Amino acid sequence: MRDLADLAVEAAVAAGAAYADARAVSRRVQRVATKNGDVDTISDGETEGIGVRALVGSAWGFACDRRLSAEGAREAAIRAVAFAQASGAHSPRRSIELLPVQPEVAEYASPVVRDPIDVPLDEKIALCLRADETLRHADVRITSASTRAQRERRAFSSSEGARIYQELVECGGGIDALAERDGRVQIRSFPSTHGGSSAQGGWEYVEELGLEREGPRVAEEAAALLRADPCPPAVTTVVLDAEQMALQVHESVGHPTELDRVLGTEASYAGTSFLRPDDVGRLSYGSELMNITADPTTPNGLGTFGFDDEGVPAERRPVVVGGILTGFLTSRETAVATGDGAGGSMRAEGWSRMPLVRMTNLHLEPGAGTLEDLLADVDEGVYLETNRSWSIDDKRLNFQFGMQVAREIRRGRLGRLLRDAIYTGITPEFWGSLEAVAGREEWRVYGLTNCGKGQPGQHAHVSHGAAPARFRGVRVGVPS
């Protein structure tokens, strides 16, 4: 793979590229899922190929080929250069400048105790069936459990001399209970609604999730929601659990701080941003308790690597400090446009997509105290747990999240269960109302595998560390 990446870069330069990089990638993904005590899915997929990015004059071109062969590498390179030439044919003659980066010759591998791909399928099936069994309940109509395992090998070469090999291993799992009575449906999930949670690392992560342990509680809560009152409409204090805080960070901080969105180059699909390039150091994003860090070095993060897909080394960087915007997620090209530093956020899905500015691991830094401490200071409010639906506008301002569970907070204690809760807000107003973040002991890292962006679309795997947090003056209710 490494030699093929070198060969592709050489071919692109020979064909006229001023700069070129290539990624030879091999990926294997296994999924096992059970439903109502039966095996629902056993899939085992592998895909491999090489993607070449070429810069010719004022335009990029990208082409890929599934063949991990000299012929495939050469043809992809030549097609990338040809597409760059065609794409720049009408462009004003302006050159694209890339932030200088020391070309590295290096290797990186996820620390793994037990490679999840090597765990036998029957062991994965057995785990899912056991977890599935713990979800049985008279009111639960559908029980499901799932695991996934992935191993990806990436060889990166650039015309500047970078030569990087990385082996990234990840896995995850989750359970869901769907309760139904009289046409009303409620769902509870653990540890997350998005097919569970994933992390980089070995099978030990899945074993430590405790799917079997959590099953009875998840089922009981799904059933209890059938009898719960709807969440009454109010503007009130809310406490969000760590899982929802992870998604809140993702949607309302992660995406708007992607510099390609700020500069408009994602406008035709995912949208732009309410932020402007000169907001760094000036814009008040939230209260002084808001501290956000991009950290591709986080142990077990899905966005953890040695180097991004431009060969930029992983580096922990603050994005919001004390409520003030301090930086963007960048590429080598966009970083030059703003002078915002070293980048390290360019990622591509597999071998057949062009790298884009992406989140890596983006965290809400912990504050102090426990969840109980956050609740204790609330005279009247709502505690919201586990995301159910999500939507946010093209500039990442107006958001609405639906939640699986709401609980009344009265005089500092959790009260009755409430169903079908949604909450809405406008990003800087919402973060401005942040009045507490729980401490390190409540801080968890959640891994998402469904972050969509780009045309053609590509999914990124990202993680977010978060602890429960409290916001005042938030609009809650049920969908009309």
Place this chain on the structure above:
Amino acid sequence: MSSEPLAQHALELADRALRVAEADEADVLVHAERSGLARFACSRVHQPTLIADEAVSIRVVRDGRVGTVSTNRTDDDGLREAVRRAEAAAAGAPPDHAFPGLPQPSKPPSVKGFDEETAALAPQDQAEGAWTAIEAAPELGLYGYFTSAVSATAVASTTGIAVSHAATDATVLAIAASERESGYAEATSWRAGELDPAEVAREAVEKARRTRDAEEVEPGTFRAVLEPYAFAELLWYFAATSLGALALLEGRSYFSGRLGEPLFHPSFSLADDGLDPAGFPRPFDFEGVPKQRLALVEEGVARDVVWDRRTGKRGGHDSTGHALPPAAQAAGPLPLNLSVAPGERSVEELAQAVGEGIHVTRLHYLGVVDPREGIITGMTRDGTFRIEDGRVTAPLLNLRFTTSFPALVERLLGLGREVKLTNLSDFYDERMPHAALVPAIATEALTIDGPGSSPGL
């Protein structure tokens, strides 16, 4: 069976994989793609992507145990390794009592959907399509893409299935925008020659020009016109959660327990038609079962949902030819060729029917809040206007809506007489274009929660 070279290649590959499998019971799905997408932003082609791939899914059945794998290593060694993994998966699995057995061969219908000129488009042509749009909009920044592709699907099985099909698709999408205005347009077809990138760009510019100085509206339930772009996306989110048999059987669908009931306005009829040459026709699904025109709603009455063979066995229903590829089959069958019967009104007449209300061009980032009740949230974007006295007037801020799709369609005020093929593909994963044929609609029941961002970048 298609005589197009890529379809022939796909079928030969499927046959070869089946021979390598040497199994008593097995089937193979091959999907091959050659695509180019010239993405542009700020009136510059910035992310042009060429993809060449072919993938093989192999399903092996041993004593009622099923193992499914996929690979894009299509030499004999790669196929042998995939078969070994499939057999290992089957050996490690318990018997699959819900598996309906492999499909039997059935002659697929003859459909169109392949265009030589579209298949022949080179990267230079795709870039030129993008630049034609860009140069037609010199007064505003243009954002979007021009894309075209040829893809082929083949299915072969030990039961005797041996079918293949090649399809082409092309789409041009444009947002014309500045800091304070934005407008949207798109066109899609399996014949690239039917697309006019310059006209799409001009439509986006014309729409954008009318979005400056947008106003707010108070939350409430409004009478509204939804252009085909907006209605198609809303319909797709409803369909994906309510019009598949798995959701029906599991009680998650709005149609669960409601088949045969008049759920919508009598003027609303909805079909899934995989044979219609006005859409993206396909002769068979991803298990090789023939496609058909299937009535889902007739004159407001819920008639059926779409079925594959697995849900069909469970629900006592024949497959309607809507199986997804193996990697996606856990989601159940889906309607990928939705078609809404047109009405008799022009868009202007729909606004007149609304009288006072809102005109919506397109939507953004939809989420299904309550699938059982068909409640969907999202934002309007790139062209939201007030309707006053039956005419489209002042621009509005982008609006958050959380609305009941069934109520929206139950309280129709009218349907447009023109249907538009509206692209629903974001081109994730393998290239499998799908689109909906829909008219604009007028409704009494679009529920707005409040304003969001302003039009523009």
